[in-house]
Amino acid sequence: MMWYDLLDPNTGLPFVETPRSLMLTLNIDWFAPFNSGYSCGAIYLVCNNLPRADCFKMENVILVGVMPGPKEPSTYEINSYLEALVDSLLRLFNGITIPTFQEPNGTVIRAALLNIACDIPAARKVGGFTSHSSTRACHKCTREFVVFPGTSNLVLYPTYNGFIITVI
Template sequence: MLTLNIDWFQPFDGVTYSCSAIYLSINNLLRKERYKKENVVLVRLMPGPSEVKTSQINHYLCPLVAKLNQLYSGAAIPTNKCPSGTLVHAAILLVACDIPAARKTCRFTLHASTNACHICNCWFSCCLDGKGMDCSGFIFSDWIFNTDEENKRNAERWR
Protein backbone atom coordinates (compact mmCIF):
# COMPACT_ATOMS: atom_id res chain seq x y z
CA MET A 1 0.00 0.00 0.00
CA LEU A 2 1.41 3.34 -1.08
CA THR A 3 0.92 6.95 -0.03
CA LEU A 4 1.20 9.53 -2.79
CA ASN A 5 2.80 12.71 -1.46
CA ILE A 6 2.88 16.02 -3.34
CA ASP A 7 4.25 19.24 -1.93
CA TRP A 8 5.48 22.56 -3.27
CA PHE A 9 8.47 24.22 -1.68
CA GLN A 10 10.69 27.28 -2.00
CA PRO A 11 14.25 26.05 -2.70
CA PHE A 12 15.86 29.49 -2.53
CA ASP A 13 15.86 32.04 0.30
CA GLY A 14 14.56 35.48 -0.62
CA VAL A 15 13.49 34.44 -4.13
CA THR A 16 9.92 33.75 -5.23
CA TYR A 17 10.41 30.38 -6.90
CA SER A 18 8.28 27.32 -6.25
CA CYS A 19 8.97 23.71 -7.26
CA SER A 20 7.32 20.47 -6.28
CA ALA A 21 8.14 16.89 -5.46
CA ILE A 22 5.92 13.89 -6.14
CA TYR A 23 6.98 10.90 -4.08
CA LEU A 24 5.64 7.61 -2.77
CA SER A 25 6.01 6.09 0.66
CA ILE A 26 5.49 2.39 1.27
CA ASN A 27 2.95 1.88 4.05
CA ASN A 28 3.81 -1.80 4.44
CA LEU A 29 7.11 -0.78 6.03
CA LEU A 30 7.35 -0.03 9.74
CA ARG A 31 6.75 3.64 10.53
CA LYS A 32 10.37 4.10 11.63
CA GLU A 33 11.55 2.75 8.22
CA ARG A 34 8.88 4.25 5.96
CA TYR A 35 10.36 7.72 5.49
CA LYS A 36 14.05 6.89 5.40
CA LYS A 37 15.52 8.26 2.18
CA GLU A 38 16.36 4.79 0.88
CA ASN A 39 12.69 3.76 1.23
CA VAL A 40 11.03 6.82 -0.34
CA VAL A 41 10.37 6.65 -4.07
CA LEU A 42 10.92 10.00 -5.77
CA VAL A 43 8.57 9.98 -8.75
CA ARG A 44 8.99 13.44 -10.25
CA LEU A 45 10.20 16.92 -9.62
CA MET A 46 8.08 19.70 -11.04
CA PRO A 47 10.31 22.69 -11.80
CA GLY A 48 9.38 26.29 -11.10
CA PRO A 49 9.30 29.16 -11.23
CA SER A 50 5.69 28.74 -10.04
CA GLU A 51 3.31 25.95 -9.10
CA VAL A 52 1.83 24.04 -12.00
CA LYS A 53 -1.76 24.82 -12.86
CA THR A 54 -4.51 22.29 -12.22
CA SER A 55 -4.72 21.66 -15.96
CA GLN A 56 -0.98 20.81 -16.11
CA ILE A 57 -0.58 18.42 -13.19
CA ASN A 58 -1.98 15.44 -15.13
CA HIS A 59 1.01 15.64 -17.47
CA TYR A 60 3.23 14.91 -14.46
CA LEU A 61 0.94 12.24 -13.00
CA CYS A 62 0.12 10.24 -16.17
CA PRO A 63 3.39 8.21 -16.27
CA LEU A 64 2.94 7.37 -12.57
CA VAL A 65 -0.67 6.27 -13.11
CA ALA A 66 0.44 3.99 -15.98
CA LYS A 67 3.06 2.33 -13.74
CA LEU A 68 0.63 2.04 -10.83
CA ASN A 69 -1.89 0.31 -13.10
CA GLN A 70 0.80 -2.24 -13.97
CA LEU A 71 1.70 -2.72 -10.30
CA TYR A 72 -1.95 -3.15 -9.35
CA SER A 73 -2.16 -6.11 -11.74
CA GLY A 74 1.21 -7.36 -10.57
CA ALA A 75 4.76 -6.96 -11.84
CA ALA A 76 7.88 -9.07 -11.39
CA ILE A 77 10.49 -6.94 -9.61
CA PRO A 78 14.04 -8.19 -8.94
CA THR A 79 15.15 -8.12 -5.30
CA ASN A 80 18.32 -9.16 -3.45
CA LYS A 81 16.67 -12.39 -2.33
CA CYS A 82 15.08 -13.10 -5.71
CA PRO A 83 17.19 -11.65 -8.57
CA SER A 84 14.93 -13.24 -11.18
CA GLY A 85 12.01 -11.20 -9.81
CA THR A 86 9.19 -11.62 -7.35
CA LEU A 87 5.56 -10.75 -8.07
CA VAL A 88 4.60 -7.43 -6.47
CA HIS A 89 1.19 -5.77 -6.33
CA ALA A 90 0.69 -2.16 -5.22
CA ALA A 91 -2.11 0.37 -4.87
CA ILE A 92 -2.49 3.92 -3.61
CA LEU A 93 -3.93 3.89 -0.11
CA LEU A 94 -4.07 7.63 0.38
CA VAL A 95 -2.88 10.98 -0.91
CA ALA A 96 -1.02 13.18 1.59
CA CYS A 97 -0.65 16.84 0.68
CA ASP A 98 -1.83 20.29 1.63
CA ILE A 99 -5.22 21.62 0.54
CA PRO A 100 -4.10 23.38 -2.69
CA ALA A 101 -2.18 20.27 -3.83
CA ALA A 102 -5.12 18.01 -2.90
CA ARG A 103 -7.44 20.14 -5.01
CA LYS A 104 -5.12 19.86 -8.00
CA THR A 105 -4.26 16.19 -7.55
CA CYS A 106 -7.61 14.70 -6.52
CA ARG A 107 -9.87 16.84 -8.71
CA PHE A 108 -11.44 18.79 -5.87
CA THR A 109 -12.87 22.18 -6.80
CA LEU A 110 -10.84 25.30 -6.11
CA HIS A 111 -11.37 27.46 -3.03
CA ALA A 112 -13.43 30.09 -4.86
CA SER A 113 -15.57 27.59 -6.76
CA THR A 114 -19.32 27.77 -6.34
CA ASN A 115 -19.69 24.20 -7.64
CA ALA A 116 -19.90 21.67 -4.81
CA CYS A 117 -17.74 19.04 -6.50
CA HIS A 118 -16.80 17.60 -9.88
CA ILE A 119 -19.34 14.77 -9.86
CA CYS A 120 -22.59 16.64 -9.28
CA ASN A 121 -24.50 19.71 -10.40
CA CYS A 122 -24.93 21.23 -6.93
CA TRP A 123 -23.95 24.87 -6.57
CA PHE A 124 -23.29 27.02 -3.52
CA SER A 125 -24.93 30.41 -3.35
CA CYS A 126 -22.87 33.45 -2.40
CA CYS A 127 -23.21 34.87 1.09
CA LEU A 128 -25.16 38.11 1.42
CA ASP A 129 -21.97 40.09 2.10
CA GLY A 130 -20.43 38.67 -1.11
CA LYS A 131 -17.44 37.30 0.81
CA GLY A 132 -17.68 33.55 0.48
CA MET A 133 -20.09 30.77 -0.21
CA ASP A 134 -23.16 29.72 1.73
CA CYS A 135 -22.59 25.98 2.15
CA SER A 136 -25.75 25.32 4.16
CA GLY A 137 -28.86 23.55 3.01
CA PHE A 138 -27.33 20.69 1.05
CA ILE A 139 -29.61 17.66 1.01
CA PHE A 140 -27.84 14.62 -0.40
CA SER A 141 -31.04 13.09 -1.79
CA ASP A 142 -31.48 16.23 -3.95
CA TRP A 143 -28.06 15.94 -5.58
CA ILE A 144 -28.05 15.50 -9.34
CA PHE A 145 -24.96 13.61 -10.48
CA ASN A 146 -23.22 14.30 -13.78
CA THR A 147 -23.33 11.56 -16.37
CA ASP A 148 -20.21 10.31 -18.16
CA GLU A 149 -21.47 12.06 -21.28
CA GLU A 150 -21.80 15.39 -19.43
CA ASN A 151 -18.29 15.05 -17.98
CA LYS A 152 -16.86 14.31 -21.44
CA ARG A 153 -18.77 17.22 -23.01
CA ASN A 154 -17.62 19.61 -20.27
CA ALA A 155 -14.01 18.42 -20.59
CA GLU A 156 -14.08 18.95 -24.36
CA ARG A 157 -15.67 22.38 -23.95
CA TRP A 158 -13.01 23.34 -21.41
CA ARG A 159 -10.20 22.02 -23.67
Protein backbone atom coordinates in the same frame (compact mmCIF):
# COMPACT_ATOMS: atom_id res chain seq x y z
CA MET B 1 -9.14 -0.83 8.76
CA MET B 2 -8.43 0.12 5.14
CA TRP B 3 -5.24 -1.95 5.29
CA TYR B 4 -7.30 -5.15 5.16
CA ASP B 5 -10.28 -3.86 3.14
CA LEU B 6 -8.44 -3.92 -0.20
CA LEU B 7 -8.86 -7.46 -1.51
CA ASP B 8 -6.68 -9.28 -4.00
CA PRO B 9 -8.94 -9.81 -7.04
CA ASN B 10 -7.31 -13.20 -7.75
CA THR B 11 -7.56 -14.77 -4.28
CA GLY B 12 -10.18 -12.73 -2.42
CA LEU B 13 -7.72 -12.40 0.47
CA PRO B 14 -6.54 -9.03 1.80
CA PHE B 15 -4.07 -7.52 -0.69
CA VAL B 16 -1.32 -7.23 1.95
CA GLU B 17 -1.45 -10.95 2.75
CA THR B 18 -0.20 -11.75 -0.75
CA PRO B 19 3.61 -12.06 -0.68
CA ARG B 20 5.54 -9.02 -1.95
CA SER B 21 2.45 -6.79 -2.09
CA LEU B 22 3.23 -3.22 -1.11
CA MET B 23 0.87 -0.53 0.14
CA LEU B 24 2.00 2.96 -0.87
CA THR B 25 1.22 6.52 0.20
CA LEU B 26 1.45 9.31 -2.37
CA ASN B 27 2.82 12.62 -1.15
CA ILE B 28 2.89 15.89 -3.08
CA ASP B 29 4.25 19.15 -1.74
CA TRP B 30 5.56 22.43 -3.07
CA PHE B 31 8.49 24.38 -1.71
CA ALA B 32 10.36 27.61 -2.44
CA PRO B 33 14.02 26.81 -3.19
CA PHE B 34 14.93 30.51 -3.30
CA ASN B 35 13.88 33.64 -1.46
CA SER B 36 11.52 34.61 -4.26
CA GLY B 37 8.07 33.70 -5.56
CA TYR B 38 9.52 30.65 -7.36
CA SER B 39 7.85 27.37 -6.33
CA CYS B 40 8.88 23.77 -7.11
CA GLY B 41 7.01 20.60 -6.31
CA ALA B 42 7.92 17.03 -5.41
CA ILE B 43 5.88 13.88 -6.03
CA TYR B 44 7.02 10.95 -3.91
CA LEU B 45 5.85 7.61 -2.55
CA VAL B 46 6.50 5.88 0.76
CA CYS B 47 5.98 2.21 1.53
CA ASN B 48 3.49 1.59 4.35
CA ASN B 49 4.72 -1.99 4.80
CA LEU B 50 7.87 -0.67 6.50
CA PRO B 51 7.92 0.13 10.21
CA ARG B 52 6.62 3.66 10.85
CA ALA B 53 10.07 4.87 11.93
CA ASP B 54 11.56 3.78 8.58
CA CYS B 55 8.89 4.93 6.08
CA PHE B 56 10.23 8.44 5.60
CA LYS B 57 13.95 7.71 5.77
CA MET B 58 15.62 9.12 2.68
CA GLU B 59 16.72 5.68 1.45
CA ASN B 60 13.12 4.42 1.55
CA VAL B 61 11.37 7.36 -0.15
CA ILE B 62 10.63 6.90 -3.87
CA LEU B 63 10.96 10.20 -5.72
CA VAL B 64 8.48 9.94 -8.60
CA GLY B 65 8.96 13.38 -10.08
CA VAL B 66 9.80 17.03 -9.65
CA MET B 67 7.54 19.84 -10.85
CA PRO B 68 10.03 22.55 -11.83
CA GLY B 69 7.94 25.70 -11.44
CA PRO B 70 8.13 28.71 -11.55
CA LYS B 71 4.71 28.29 -9.91
CA GLU B 72 2.47 25.48 -8.78
CA PRO B 73 0.65 23.77 -11.65
CA SER B 74 -3.08 24.27 -11.96
CA THR B 75 -5.52 21.45 -11.23
CA TYR B 76 -5.63 20.71 -14.95
CA GLU B 77 -1.82 20.90 -15.44
CA ILE B 78 -0.98 18.54 -12.58
CA ASN B 79 -2.57 15.69 -14.54
CA SER B 80 0.38 15.66 -16.96
CA TYR B 81 2.71 15.04 -14.00
CA LEU B 82 0.49 12.33 -12.51
CA GLU B 83 -0.41 10.45 -15.71
CA ALA B 84 2.76 8.32 -15.85
CA LEU B 85 2.46 7.55 -12.13
CA VAL B 86 -1.14 6.37 -12.50
CA ASP B 87 -0.15 4.13 -15.45
CA SER B 88 2.70 2.63 -13.41
CA LEU B 89 0.48 2.06 -10.37
CA LEU B 90 -2.09 0.25 -12.51
CA ARG B 91 0.64 -2.06 -13.86
CA LEU B 92 2.02 -2.59 -10.34
CA PHE B 93 -1.39 -3.51 -8.96
CA ASN B 94 -1.60 -6.36 -11.49
CA GLY B 95 2.01 -7.31 -10.73
CA ILE B 96 5.33 -7.02 -12.51
CA THR B 97 8.16 -9.53 -12.51
CA ILE B 98 11.54 -8.19 -11.42
CA PRO B 99 14.73 -9.86 -10.18
CA THR B 100 15.40 -9.59 -6.44
CA PHE B 101 18.26 -10.66 -4.19
CA GLN B 102 16.38 -13.81 -3.13
CA GLU B 103 14.92 -14.49 -6.62
CA PRO B 104 17.54 -13.53 -9.25
CA ASN B 105 15.35 -14.98 -12.04
CA GLY B 106 12.49 -12.70 -11.03
CA THR B 107 9.46 -12.66 -8.77
CA VAL B 108 6.13 -10.90 -8.94
CA ILE B 109 5.96 -7.58 -7.08
CA ARG B 110 2.61 -5.83 -6.59
CA ALA B 111 1.69 -2.44 -5.19
CA ALA B 112 -1.47 -0.48 -4.41
CA LEU B 113 -2.02 3.12 -3.48
CA LEU B 114 -3.42 3.13 0.06
CA ASN B 115 -3.80 6.87 0.54
CA ILE B 116 -2.72 10.34 -0.50
CA ALA B 117 -1.12 12.53 2.15
CA CYS B 118 -0.66 16.19 1.36
CA ASP B 119 -1.87 19.62 2.39
CA ILE B 120 -5.34 20.81 1.40
CA PRO B 121 -4.34 22.77 -1.74
CA ALA B 122 -2.35 19.78 -3.06
CA ALA B 123 -5.12 17.33 -2.15
CA ARG B 124 -7.63 19.42 -4.10
CA LYS B 125 -5.37 19.44 -7.16
CA VAL B 126 -4.60 15.70 -7.00
CA GLY B 127 -8.30 14.94 -6.55
CA GLY B 128 -9.26 17.15 -9.49
CA PHE B 129 -11.10 19.71 -7.35
CA THR B 130 -10.87 23.48 -7.64
CA SER B 131 -9.24 25.75 -5.05
CA HIS B 132 -11.03 27.08 -1.99
CA SER B 133 -11.61 30.46 -3.65
CA SER B 134 -12.97 29.06 -6.91
CA THR B 135 -16.33 30.25 -8.16
CA ARG B 136 -16.77 27.09 -10.23
CA ALA B 137 -17.78 23.61 -9.09
CA CYS B 138 -14.92 21.88 -10.94
CA HIS B 139 -12.01 22.76 -13.22
CA LYS B 140 -13.99 21.65 -16.30
CA CYS B 141 -17.09 23.77 -15.59
CA THR B 142 -17.71 26.98 -17.49
CA ARG B 143 -20.66 28.03 -15.34
CA GLU B 144 -19.88 30.10 -12.26
CA PHE B 145 -21.56 30.49 -8.90
CA VAL B 146 -23.24 33.81 -8.20
CA VAL B 147 -20.94 36.14 -6.22
CA PHE B 148 -21.44 39.51 -4.60
CA PRO B 149 -20.21 42.28 -6.92
CA GLY B 150 -16.55 43.17 -6.40
CA THR B 151 -15.88 40.14 -4.13
CA SER B 152 -15.38 36.40 -4.33
CA ASN B 153 -18.06 35.79 -1.68
CA LEU B 154 -20.71 33.37 -2.88
CA VAL B 155 -24.35 34.41 -2.77
CA LEU B 156 -26.40 31.95 -0.74
CA TYR B 157 -30.16 31.66 -1.10
CA PRO B 158 -32.22 30.16 1.75
CA THR B 159 -34.33 27.09 1.15
CA TYR B 160 -36.35 24.87 3.45
CA ASN B 161 -33.25 22.59 3.77
CA GLY B 162 -30.92 25.35 4.92
CA PHE B 163 -28.75 27.13 2.37
CA ILE B 164 -27.80 26.20 -1.16
CA ILE B 165 -25.41 27.78 -3.62
CA THR B 166 -27.20 28.84 -6.77
CA VAL B 167 -25.61 28.51 -10.20
CA ILE B 168 -26.51 30.70 -13.16
